[in-house]
Amino acid sequence: MRVLVTGATGFVGLNLLAAMGEDHEPVALVRPGSTTARLPDGVETVEGDLDSLGGALDGVDAVVHLAAAVYAESAMAATNVAGTERLLDAAAEAGIDHFVFLSTIGAHPHVESDPDSAYQRSKVAAEELLFEADHPFDVAAVYPTYILGPRDYRLTRYEHVRPVAANRLLVPPLYTYDEYNVVHVEDVVGTVRHCLDGNPGRHLVTGPNLTTRQVLGTIADATDGQCHILPVPYSVMRWGIKPAIDLLAKVGVSPVGGAAFTERGDYGTVPPALTERAPVAQRSWQSALTDTVAWYREVGIL
Amino acid sequence: MTLSVGVVGAGWMATDYHVPGFDSHPETRVVAFAEASDDRRATVAAELSLPGYPDAAAMLAAHDLDIVSVCTPPSTHEDIFVAAVEDGCHVLCEKPLATDAATARRMADAADEAGVVTQVGYLHRYYGNYQRAMDIVSNTLLGDVVEVTVAHHSTPPTQGWYYDQSVSGGGVVRDLFPHSLDVLLDLFGQPTVESASVQSRGGRAVEDLGRATLSFDGPTATVSASWTQTEGVSRVLVVGTEGWLELSPERLEGDVHGRPFAFEHGDLPMVDIGLADLYPASDEDPHRARIHDFADHAAAGDRATTAPASRGVAVAEIIDAVYEQADAGGNR
Ligand SMILES: NC(=O)c1ccc[n+]([C@@H]2O[C@H](COP(=O)([O-])OP(=O)(O)OC[C@H]3O[C@@H](n4cnc5c(N)ncnc54)[C@H](OP(=O)(O)O)[C@@H]3O)[C@@H](O)[C@H]2O)c1
Numbered sequence: 001m002r003v004l005v006t007g008a009t010g011f012v013g014l015n016l017l018a019a020m021g022e023d024h025e026p027v028a029l030v031r032p033g034s035t036t037a038r039l040p041d042g043v044e045t046v047e048g049d050l051d052s053l054g055g056a057l058d059g060v061d062a063v064v065h066l067a068a069a070v071y072a073e074s075a076m077a078a079t080n081v082a083g084t085e086r087l088l089d090a091a092a093e094a095g096i097d098h099f100v101f102l103s104t105i106g107a108h109p110h111v112e113s114d115p116d117s118a119y120q121r122s123k124v125a126a127e128e129l130l131f132e133a134d135h136p137f138d139v140a141a142v143y144p145t146y147i148l149g150p151r152d153y154r155l156t157r158y159e160h161v162r163p164v165a166a167n168r169l170l171v172p173p174l175y176t177y178d179e180y181n182v183v184h185v186e187d188v189v190g191t192v193r194h195c196l197d198g199n200p201g202r203h204l205v206t207g208p209n210l211t212t213r214q215v216l217g218t219i220a221d222a223t224d225g226q227c228h229i230l231p232v233p234y235s236v237m238r239w240g241i242k243p244a245i246d247l248l249a250k251v252g253v254s255p256v257g258g259a260a261f262t263e264r265g266d267y268g269t270v271p272p273a274l275t276e277r278a279p280v281a282q283r284s285w286q287s288a289l290t291d292t293v294a295w296y297r298e299v300g301i302l
Numbered sequence: 303m304t305l306s307v308g309v310v311g312a313g314w315m316a317t318d319y320h321v322p323g324f325d326s327h328p329e330t331r332v333v334a335f336a337e338a339s340d341d342r343r344a345t346v347a348a349e350l351s352l353p354g355y356p357d358a359a360a361m362l363a364a365h366d367l368d369i370v371s372v373c374t375p376p377s378t379h380e381d382i383f384v385a386a387v388e389d390g391c392h393v394l395c396e397k398p399l400a401t402d403a404a405t406a407r408r409m410a411d412a413a414d415e416a417g418v419v420t421q422v423g424y425l426h427r428y429y430g431n432y433q434r435a436m437d438i439v440s441n442t443l444l445g446d447v448v449e450v451t452v453a454h455h456s457t458p459p460t461q462g463w464y465y466d467q468s469v470s471g472g473g474v475v476r477d478l479f480p481h482s483l484d485v486l487l488d489l490f491g492q493p494t495v496e497s498a499s500v501q502s503r504g505g506r507a508v509e510d511l512g513r514a515t516l517s518f519d520g521p522t523a524t525v526s527a528s529w530t531q532t533e534g535v536s537r538v539l540v541v542g543t544e545g546w547l548e549l550s551p552e553r554l555e556g557d558v559h560g561r562p563f564a565f566e567h568g569d570l571p572m573v574d575i576g577l578a579d580l581y582p583a584s585d586e587d588p589h590r591a592r593i594h595d596f597a598d599h600a601a602a603g604d605r606a607t608t609a610p611a612s613r614g615v616a617v618a619e620i621i622d623a624v625y626e627q628a629d630a631g632g633n634r
Contacts, residue, residue, distance in 0.1 A: 035543060037442045153443060154544070155561040162563070166574040174575060254577070300437025301563055302570070 002027055003196060004057055006050065006087065007066030009034045012102060014151045015185045016064065016192060017043055024196055029056055029067070038153060050083030057094035062196055063087065064100045071156075073118045080122035085129050092136050100195040101130055101141045102188070105181070105268050108143040108204060140195035142188060144205040145268030148288040149185030150295035157292055158301065164216055165223040165302055171230045172237045173245065173261035180210040181268040181275070184288035190280040204277040207285040209269045218286050222293040223302065238262050305330045305600060308367045308391075310358045310382050311374035312337035312346040313461075315396060320371045321350060323593030329601040330369060336361040358382045362389050369394070369600055375463045376401050376471050383611075384412045392419040392600040394593065397480040398621070399614025401471025406618040410611035421596040421607040422614040424484035428588035428595070430568015431554040432485060435540065435547055439489055443558050444542025447490070450523040452482045456534035458510065465507050473508030475500060475624055478527040482538075483617045484609050486525075490518035492616060495623040499633030503530055509634070514624045 001024055007013045008028035017040050020026045030036055031049045039045065048056045050067055057063070065087055069075035084101070091099055106113040107123035114120050130139050148157055163174055183205050191205050213229060220227040232241075245258030276282070296302035307324045309316045312335050324330040336355045337343040347354040355361040358370070362385060370386035372379055372395040379400055386393050393413070399422045400406040413420045426432050439447060456478065463469040470476060486493070493516035500509035510529040515522065539548045540556075547556030547563075555564040564571075567584035574580075592608075599607045628634045 033543070035442060035446045037446060154559040155443075155563075156559075158561050158563070162570070163574065166570045166572075166579075168572050299441035299443055300434045301443065301558075 001025065001061045001196065002059060003062045003064055004029060004046070004060045005064045005066065007068060007102075008045075009036075009038065010066060010070075011152055011154065011156065012147065012185060012188055013066045014038055014153070015149060016066070016189045018151070019186070019189045019193070024062075024193065027056075027060060029053075038151070050079060050086060053086065053090050057090050057096065060094065060096060062096055062098035062100070063091050064102075064192055064196070066102045068102070069122075070119065076118045076122040077125075080119075081125045081129070084126045088129060088133075088135065096137050098138045098140070098196055098198070098200070099130075099135065100192055101126065101139070102192070103127065103141045103143050105143050105145045105204075105206065105270060108202065108274075110274060111143075111270055138198070138200035140200045140203065142191050142195065142203050142205060144183050144188045144191075145181035145207060145270060147183055147185050147188055148292045150291055150298075151185075152292060152295065155301065158296065160215065161219055161223070161293055161296060161302065164219045164227045164229075167227055169228050169230060170216060170220075172232050172241055173258070175212055175216055175229070176261055176263060176265060177234050177237065178212045178215075178265035178267060179269045180212075180215050181207050181270055182210060182215065182285040182288050183207045183278075184283040184285075184291065187278050187280060187282050191278055194279050199279065203279050204270075204274060205282075206268075206270050206275055206277045207282070207288075208275050209272070210285065215289065218289045219293060222290040303329075305368035305392075305597070306333045306365065307331060307369040307371060308333065308358075308361050308365060309335040309371045309373060310361070311372065311378075312342055312354070313373060316371070316373040317346060317350070319589040320373055320394075320593060323590050324369070324371065324597060326590065327594050327597040330597045332371075333367070334361050334365050358385055362386065362391075367391050369597075372396055375461075375469045376476070377469045380405050380409055383409045387413045387416040387418050387420070390416060390418065392596075393611075394421050394423060394596045395611075395614070396423040397614070398422075398471060398476050398618065399611060400618055401469075401476070403615060403618035403622045406611070406615040410615050413611045417605070419596075419600045419603065419605050419607060420611040421592075421599070422480070422484075422609045422611065422617070423592060424481050424609050424613075425588050425592060426481040427485050427488070427608060428591040429551045430584075430586055431549045431551060431565060434554055434565055434568050435538070435549050436485065436489060438547060438556070439540055439542075443545065444540060444547065444556075445544030447521040447540060447542045449539075449541045450486065450490075450521050451539040452486075452523065452525045452537075454478050454482055454526070454536045455528045455531045456536075457531055458504065458506075458529040467508055470508065472621065472625060473500070473502070473506065473512070474510050474527045474529045475512035475514075476621055477529075479512070479514075479525060479621055479624070480617045482525055482527075483620055484613060486516070486518070486523055487613065487616055488608075490521060490523075493518045493523070493620065495620060495627050496522070497631065497633075498624040498627035499631070500625070500628045501634070503528075512624065512628075514620075514627070516620070 242258035248254035498514040545558035566581040
């Protein structure tokens with residue numbers, strides 16, 4: 001089966017290409033300016049992007065659609081919605097059999113989406129294109145939470161790792177009181193391959209919900225273990241540290257006030273009933289973190 | 303089994319770096335040295351309690367050596383190097399390997415014939431920051447590298463032979479370019495020299511300022527070096543399609559997709575609170591690192607050192623081409 005992979009040069013795409021076997025023969029869609037140095041040796045490529053697909057779908061049996069604007073807000077509507085629509089049209093014309101879409105946890109019908117996030121809005125809009133229209137092919141969508149693992153060439157997860165590796169002691173406000181739901185990129189890749197094997201419909205890929213301490217503690221063990229994460233109760237942060245930083249900001253010592261430090265970030269958490277779901281055997285959340293750390297170390301950034 | 307080392311040329315490079323370097327490695331010991339100057343030989347023999355010989359041939363005849371370490375001026379390298387490899391010794395040779403590429407090629411051929419382990423004494427890659435930068439670049443974190451800028455400027459050398467073309471094979475280009483070229487060749491393969499210029503600003507008999515533009519398969523690099531500084535500076539800037547990095551021996555910083563990174567002496571900070579950071583005290587010793595790396599390879603009989611004699615040939619070819627370009631363009 002020949003499979004066109006959009007977003008092949010991204011984090012999930014490179015991991016997918018590395019894992020695709022004989023039965024799924026990838027054709028990587030590569031934008032004209034993008035580097036091909038990270039693609040596995042000998043992988044077939046076709047130049048193009050979602051605006052100009054050209055003959056990218058010629059002779060393919062399936063499409064895995066990973067390409068998305070994940071960080072650039074201005075490109076989200078055009079890439080994630082209009083681009084997906086164009087790809088669906090082209091797929092219908094090319095007569096493919098399977099279409100696999102990589103959505104995000106917030107776009108799943110059983111998970112509340114964040115209306116303030118342009119990214120989530122774009123993925124919700126793509127949802128309608130996929131499931132509220134008739135397509136002459138199977139449609140599968142994958143809903144991962146916060147993905148970690150090797151080949152994070154854009155260093156999107158470095159912000160969670162470097163502070164741990166670059167401090168012997170981590171106290172607020174060096175860490176904030178966030179919540180996480182972490183999955184291994186290999187499990188996302190495994191789920192995409194499961195979809196290609198003829199399993200349409202919606203597939204969650206979720207881990208357990210985690211606290212900052214669990215995540216940072218595991219990263220600390222995976223780095224050289226020299227960082228101690230000092231547990232400070234949230235109330236101390238809220239009523240002690242925040243006002244202190246506000247004061248430092250007032251006298252010009254701190255460039256920012258304390259408000260940001262009391263925010264509680266959410267990286268992909270799900271309702272308890274939806275934790276630890278995937279159609280494939282899952283790796284542990286710890287291994288997602290330790291494999292990320294090991295890869296950063298391997299490429300010299302840690 | 304401990305390998306016996308003989309050091310040729312007992313200047314500061316030998317006494318400050320090579321002798322302590324080999325003596326601190328578990329598998330190598332310096333057992334003898336050769337030095338032409340009678341005074342210096344007597345001083346060093348007393349200081350190190352080692353037998354000293356007037357030349358390499360006498361030392362090779364008197365000892366059954368496994369390793370020869372060459373710390374003499376460039377024009378003398380060929381004879382010492384060839385005698386050593388023909389005697390079956392592994393050789394660490396200070397840079398530049400030779401005064402021109404033709405000589406370097408004869409040396410590399412002799413080493414291949416003898417099947418011994420060789421390394422040219424390039425230093426930069428043994429700094430922690432260079433190691434990191436080379437890893438980051440070769441693992442394509444910066445995307446496709448577009449441009450490299452190297453500036454390596456130092457104080458004038460104190461020994462007279464540096465200014466004698468027949469001994470040194472050139473000026474600052476022959477002296478300082480090799481460290482950078484070694485790293486560039488490793489990362490990007492063989493370049494062509496696009497343009498070059500050399501000047502003597504201080505009225506010296508050889509050039510004390512040199513610049514070259516090299517085009518590699520991918521990036522373009524400009525390399526400049528001088529001997530005109532009171533306080534030296536060494537910086538590298540690498541720009542790729544997805545990020546950049548800049549380094550000196552002390553500090554490395556950069557950015558990938560808007561996400562910054564920083565190291566000092568190859569290390570992360572111990573404390574980084576955003577407004578301020580504190581790095582661990584550095585005990586970095588690149589001289590010791592390169593000598594130990596060579597000693598490891600010699601002990602294992604592994605010819606694939608970071609910079610075997612063939613690297614010295616490639617470096618000499620570029621430097622020869624830099625001088626040719628400078629002459630042809632009237633840029634001298
Ligand atoms: N990472 C996560 O935690 C996570 C979680 C949930 C869902 N997802 C979804 O997983 C998918 C892959 O994410 P990722 O983390 O791998 O993202 P990524 O590393 O940012 O990669 C994005 C990919 O999309 C390509 N792309 C962007 N705009 C394009 C366009 N107009 N035409 C063609 N290609 C375009 C990029 O190409 P260039 O290389 O040329 O830039 C790159 O290959 C996305 O759909 C994302 O929404 C990710």
